Structure formats: C-alpha cells, structure tokens
Amino acid sequence: MTAASGGAQTARPTRLPRSARRKQLLAAAQQIFVAHGYHAAAMDDIAERAGVSKPVLYQHFPGKLELYLALLDTHCDAIIAQVRAAMLSTTDNRERVRGAVQAYFDFVDHESEAFRLVFESDLRNDPQVRERVERVEQGCIAAVTETIISDTGLSTAHAELLASALVGASGQSAQYWLASGRLIPKEEAEGLATALIWRGIGSFPLQGGSSADIG
Known part of the structure; x- marks a missing residue:
C-alpha cells in the first residue's frame, strides 16, 4: 500500500504481547550473556540483538542485573x-x-x-x-x-x-x-x-x- 502522497509507507515495528516481548528479550539477553559474560555484556547490545530500542528493553527490565536474574x-x-x-x-x-x-x-x-x-x-x-x-x-x-x-x-x-x-x-x-x-x-x-x-x-x-x- 502507498501513502496518499504516493510514497511508500514505512512499516511499523510489530507490537508483541507483553509476555512474548519478554520472552524475546530474554532470548536476546541470553545470547549476549553466554557470548560475553555478565560484565562485558551491554544493554545496547541486548536491545540491538532483540531488534528493539533501549526504552522498550527498560520497560520490561529495570537493568542488566534484573535481566540476568530472570x-x-x-x-x-x-x-x-x-x-x-x-x-x-x-x-x-x-x-x-x-x-x-x-x-x-x-x-x-x-x-x-x-x-x-x-x-x-x-x-x-x-x-x-x-x-x-x-x-x-x-x-x-x-x-x-x-x-x-x-x-x-x-x-x-x-x-x-x-x-x-x-x-x-x-x-x-x-x-x-x-x-x-x-x-x-x-x-x-x-x-x-x-x-x-x-x-x-x-x-x-x-x-x-x-x-x-x-x-
């Protein structure tokens, strides 16, 4: 579908249910923690691996430790x-x-x-x-x-x-x-x-x- 002006519309990111998003973030965090260890892992890397922004990541987990404990x-x-x-x-x-x-x-x-x-x-x-x-x-x-x-x-x-x-x-x-x-x-x-x-x-x-x- 094209916009009224004739240009192609930019697809919006898929909005997942909260439980599915949490599962996705945990899977991405696990990959980063396993590969780099806790101390070398960065929230930026986890967000990038999950394909979300850092604010979205922080909506689910207040910090790196909370992700690790989960x-x-x-x-x-x-x-x-x-x-x-x-x-x-x-x-x-x-x-x-x-x-x-x-x-x-x-x-x-x-x-x-x-x-x-x-x-x-x-x-x-x-x-x-x-x-x-x-x-x-x-x-x-x-x-x-x-x-x-x-x-x-x-x-x-x-x-x-x-x-x-x-x-x-x-x-x-x-x-x-x-x-x-x-x-x-x-x-x-x-x-x-x-x-x-x-x-x-x-x-x-x-x-x-x-x-x-x-x-």
Missing part, C-alpha cells in the same frame, strides 16, 4: 524440575539415577549453552546470583532426598548426604565431559556416570530389607 530463575527452575521429574517418572531406582544424570548432561549439552549462566557465571560473588546457583544444588538434592527417604527409610541427614553425592557426581561428570571436548558419545558418558553412582547408592537396602538394586 534468566537464572528460568534455567535454575528447569534443571530442578528435570531432576524431580526423573525421580517421579519411574519406580525403578536405577532408571531414576540414570534420569538424574541425563538431566545434567542434557543441560550442559544444550545448544543454547545456558548452563554457563548457572555453572560458569562471572557474577557468582553477587548475593542474588549466588543464592540462585545454590538453589539449583539444594533443589536437586531435595528432590533426590525425598525419593531416598521414601524407598529406604533412612534419616533425612543420611538421605541428604547420599543425594548430595548423586547430584554432585552427576553435575561434575557432565561438566567434565563437556569441558574435555565430548571425547566419548553422550549416551556412553551418561551410562558410565550412572553405573558408578548406582554401584554405590544401589547397595542401600529398601524398606523391608531387600536391596535397592531391583529391576
């Missing part, structure tokens, strides 16, 4: 939910261990590289960031602890220690696998980590006296 919340909640889902998806305890290991490997292997915001943040000294990173570990430990208590009848303190070992080994092995250049296939790496963890945790008896190593 991203952390999203990904921290996601990894906790994945581990909890692994615990609830089956009654086969070995498969539960495999699911927890896989959750960490999937997280570090995702093409978005969002794991860098959680595990490799250059803002770990900020109390708000540190609280969220610690919440990932504690949330995953809590999910596993509930299952261990339910299955074995161990005390909370004993179950939490076992859960922390499982979570720690899962996260560390996944990060090492990635950092070392994916030298072995992902499924094989998951299987090795699962076998190691299961040999330890599977020896604890279920309630009723049978071994946890069932199925």
Whole structure:
C-alpha cells in the first residue's frame, strides 16, 4: 500500500504481547550473556540483538542485573524440575539415577549453552546470583532426598548426604565431559556416570530389607 502522497509507507515495528516481548528479550539477553559474560555484556547490545530500542528493553527490565536474574530463575527452575521429574517418572531406582544424570548432561549439552549462566557465571560473588546457583544444588538434592527417604527409610541427614553425592557426581561428570571436548558419545558418558553412582547408592537396602538394586 502507498501513502496518499504516493510514497511508500514505512512499516511499523510489530507490537508483541507483553509476555512474548519478554520472552524475546530474554532470548536476546541470553545470547549476549553466554557470548560475553555478565560484565562485558551491554544493554545496547541486548536491545540491538532483540531488534528493539533501549526504552522498550527498560520497560520490561529495570537493568542488566534484573535481566540476568530472570534468566537464572528460568534455567535454575528447569534443571530442578528435570531432576524431580526423573525421580517421579519411574519406580525403578536405577532408571531414576540414570534420569538424574541425563538431566545434567542434557543441560550442559544444550545448544543454547545456558548452563554457563548457572555453572560458569562471572557474577557468582553477587548475593542474588549466588543464592540462585545454590538453589539449583539444594533443589536437586531435595528432590533426590525425598525419593531416598521414601524407598529406604533412612534419616533425612543420611538421605541428604547420599543425594548430595548423586547430584554432585552427576553435575561434575557432565561438566567434565563437556569441558574435555565430548571425547566419548553422550549416551556412553551418561551410562558410565550412572553405573558408578548406582554401584554405590544401589547397595542401600529398601524398606523391608531387600536391596535397592531391583529391576
């Protein structure tokens, strides 16, 4: 369509619903933070990547830290939910261990590289960031602890220690696998980590006296 004067009209920017715009801004911010780290990232770069003006960006997020924390919340909640889902998806305890290991490997292997915001943040000294990173570990430990208590009848303190070992080994092995250049296939790496963890945790008896190593 042409204007009344005969000149072509300039297309107006697409006006997105607030939720869709927020999602778009978070996606752009994630790309910038992953590529440059928190300190080197600039709101100008994020706005440009999202294709919006800085005022639009500031309408949704008061500052760079708020953007970063929003991203952390999203990904921290996601990894906790994945581990909890692994615990609830089956009654086969070995498969539960495999699911927890896989959750960490999937997280570090995702093409978005969002794991860098959680595990490799250059803002770990900020109390708000540190609280969220610690919440990932504690949330995953809590999910596993509930299952261990339910299955074995161990005390909370004993179950939490076992859960922390499982979570720690899962996260560390996944990060090492990635950092070392994916030298072995992902499924094989998951299987090795699962076998190691299961040999330890599977020896604890279920309630009723049978071994946890069932199925």
